């Protein structure tokens with residue numbers, strides 16, 4: 001066992017030899033995996049979550065000033081580095097309108113967007129809040145056209161061009177997106193997007209509103225769209241079938257430029273910010289580490305979890321309490337020798353630490369030795385093996401907490417090493 005390769009002075013060959021990592025596939029000229037922007041939508045999309053009610057104070061705390069401590073200006077999500085913050089439509093309620101105005105006035109680095117239905121009235125309300133950009137949306141699938149708004153594609157296109165013209169005149173950014181894009185007629189969709197692109201929108205958006213798309217479907221649609229429009233391509237994936245992060249990655253590979261995220265979102269959420277960042281820090285470590293303040297992720301997720309009264313899921317990428325916990329004996333030995341053996345992500349990048357659990361019957365003496373060293377106890381390998389056997393014996397009988405194992409180690413040390421026990 002090499003002393004220099006422990007958890008303290010660790011090297012991560014997977015990351016330091018990035019080009020040779022099988023997890024960093026060769027990208028073609030269309031790929032934007034190392035050049036994407038995040039549109040953080042927790043305060044819009046996240047409000048649809050069953051438990052969610054974000055009051056202005058929470059919104060401000062997430063995105064700007066801490067009202068109790070103005071000089072600190074927490075600017076939580078803004079300082080995390082997201083490029084855009086998307087807010088609930090100002091026509092949803094009076095308070096939503098006020099929230100848009102308040103957040104626009106904070107002077108954040110991130111651009112502020114609001115998401116409205118495709119009609120002139122909504123567009124005007126959006127402009128009145130002072131946002132940097134307006135995200136227009138309308139359903140284009142036959143389901144939505146028949147069962148929701150009842151409008152024809154001709155009507156949709158005509159209205160789109162009028163509203164886009166108005167917004168351009170007001171000097172705000174415009175995104176035009178269909179809802180339920182994957183169940184829309186491809187020819188309808190592409191001709192509509194070509195028209196709005198020509199009209200001068202900054203982005204077109206595709207949305208997997210029902211969460212049914214697969215990475216392959218996403219790749220094909222985005223790649224086709226990339227050949228049709230000049231503007232940026234925004235993507236929005238729901239996670240009903242567990243593909244939201246993979247779909248976002250596939251979209252970027254196919255030439256999409258923007259990914260919508262939310263933290264611990266609504267229903268099954270859209271691409272979760274934390275899991276997406278976990279994926280992208282492996283795909284494009286230099287870009288992600290230079291652009292996003294990864295150490296703030298945990299505090300951000302905790303803030304949202306508290307606001308909607310849920311726990312961060314135990315198995316959440318990066319921030320779940322099991323994310324960097326290792327237990328099994330052989331596994332723990334390898335982790336202690338070289339963390340890359342079982343970890344693709346370095347917890348230290350996120351200001352977190354790995355935890356090797358020794359309080360179980362599957363623990364190994366290497367893990368126990370590492371804890372002994374952490375506690376500053378001096379024991380020979382033979383003594384560590386002996387105390388490991390003791391821990392295993394006890395763990396067979398009852399569950400052990402970390403405190404329990406620490407006291408076992410301490411009293412064993414006192415007995416054996418300091419000789420004050422009755423050995």
Ligand SMILES: [Zn+2]
Pocket residue numbers: 045209236238270
């Ligand atoms: Zn959505």
